[in-house]
Structures are given as C-alpha cells and as structure tokens.
Amino acid sequence: MDEHGVAEHRRAAVAGLSGRVIEVGAGNGRMFAHYPATVTEVVAVEPERHLRAAAVDAATSVPVTVVEGLAEALPGGDGEFDAAVTALVLCSVPSQDAALAEIRRVLRPGGELRFFEHVMAPSPGAMRRVQRIVDATLWPPLMGGCHTGRDTAAAIARAGFTIEAISRFTFPATGPVGPAGPHILGRAVRSALPEAHPVRTA
Numbered sequence: 001m002d003e004h005g006v007a008e009h010r011r012a013a014v015a016g017l018s019g020r021v022i023e024v025g026a027g028n029g030r031m032f033a034h035y036p037a038t039v040t041e042v043v044a045v046e047p048e049r050h051l052r053a054a055a056v057d058a059a060t061s062v063p064v065t066v067v068e069g070l071a072e073a074l075p076g077g078d079g080e081f082d083a084a085v086t087a088l089v090l091c092s093v094p095s096q097d098a099a100l101a102e103i104r105r106v107l108r109p110g111g112e113l114r115f116f117e118h119v120m121a122p123s124p125g126a127m128r129r130v131q132r133i134v135d136a137t138l139w140p141p142l143m144g145g146c147h148t149g150r151d152t153a154a155a156i157a158r159a160g161f162t163i164e165a166i167s168r169f170t171f172p173a174t175g176p177v178g179p180a181g182p183h184i185l186g187r188a189v190r191s192a193l194p195e196a197h198p199v200r201t202a
Contacts, residue, residue, distance in 0.1 A: 006171070009185055010034050010087060013116040019082030022106055024071050024099070025089030027051050029058025037062065043076065045069040071099035076106035083112040090117050090152050091180075092145040100159035104190055113161055113188045118180045120149045122168055131179045139179070148179040153186075161188035 011034040014021075018038035023031060026044035028051050035042060042064045046052045055066045069075045071093045084103045093099040103113060121127035131149030140147060157163055166186035170177055 006030075007034070009116050009171070009183075013087060013114045013185055014039075014085060017083050017085075017112070017114065020080070021083045021085060022074065022076055022081045022103075023085045023087075024074065024103060025086060025093075026055050026066065027089075029055035029060075029064070029066070031085065031087055032058045032060040032062075032064050035060075035062045041065065043067060043081070045071070045074060072102055074102045074106050078105055079108040079111075081106050081111060082108060083114060085114045087116045088118065090115070090155070091119075091147050091150060092143075094145070096150060096152065096155040097159065100155055100161075104160050107190045109190060109192055111190045113156065113190070114186075115152070115156065115188070116183070116185045117152045118148065118171070118183045119152045121182045127177070127179070127182070134179050146180070153184055156188050160191050162191055163188045 010031050014031065014035050017036060019040055021035070021039050021042045023042055023044045026046045029044065032042065032044070032055070039062045042062055044055055044064055044066045046055055046066065047068065047070050052066055052068060067075055071089070072095065084107055090096055090099065107113070121131060128149065135147045135149050153163060153166060164187055166184055168182070168184050170181045171183050
C-alpha cells in the first residue's frame, strides 16, 4: 500500500509537525521515516507485541520510543504532548470516543491531532450499505477489528477538537473501490473545553 500511494498520505499527515508527538497505534513503524526534523521525539504506542518488535527496527528520521499501550489508556500525562497522530487506526479501536478522549487528555491545549483514516462513504447509497453489511459480518474478525463505516470526522469533533483542515478522497484513486476505499486526511486542534465542535473543511 505504501508503494501505491499510502506513503505520500503518511508524509502529508505529519508535515509541519514540531515538538513531542504521540503516535497512537504505530503498528510496524511505517510512519516513522516521514516525521520532519522539527519533531523532537515520537512516543509510538502499539499494543501488539510482534508489531512493536518490527517498529523498533523501522527506519526513523527523528528520535522514536516504542512503547506498549492501548488507545483507551495512553502512557502519558495530561497535556504532555504537542501533537498526536493516528494513521489507519481509528477504524479498529473498540471505542472511538474513548480513544479520542485519551488523545485529547494527553495533548496540551491547542495541540494538534493529525489523522489519516478510512471512513464511512461520504454519501448515502450503495457503498454505505455494503459497509454496513461487511461490518456486521466478516470484515472485523478478518481484519483485526477494523470497521469500514465509521464516521471518524464526527467522532473527532464530538471529542472536543476543532477540525481545521480535512480532505476526503478514495484510495486507491483508480481501479475498483472497496468498502475501505473512502478516506480522510487532516488536522484538528484540541479545544479548551471538552465539547463538540463543527467540522470545518479546507
């Protein structure tokens, strides 16, 4: 997937970041090489032992510490990080609300959430029906708990973030579109109060 365009989206997701970053669900460390030099440290959280081992060996452009942890119980103090990153992760957490509440907790006020996720189809119709069917049947057990039809942008806003930029696209850009085809990529800012905010587009 990285060779067919995902790497470009990963790079765009973290462009311009600085300071201390927490990456939630770091997997095997595919994001590490894309962090800009202005990032002083990445704390990469991954619950799965084999993926953590692979992440330790992944190429990095900045200092990275790989740690065990869950999205719903992040290893960090309140307001400890300048930014958080999720990449193809919020589809598979048991509770988006719980994960996003934790991300918000460990971010300083005004800290950024950068996200690159596959999501619910943008318009009602056949694809949303397909997503509902696969999410209720074989997709989650076969794909590590992944759900194709989550409205992740709404969950981010509901968690107390202001989405300042978001792009919506289909991946891959050409060829057959599967239930995990609709994607979003963007940035959100932690608000001062834990209340829902509108989704802005840019």
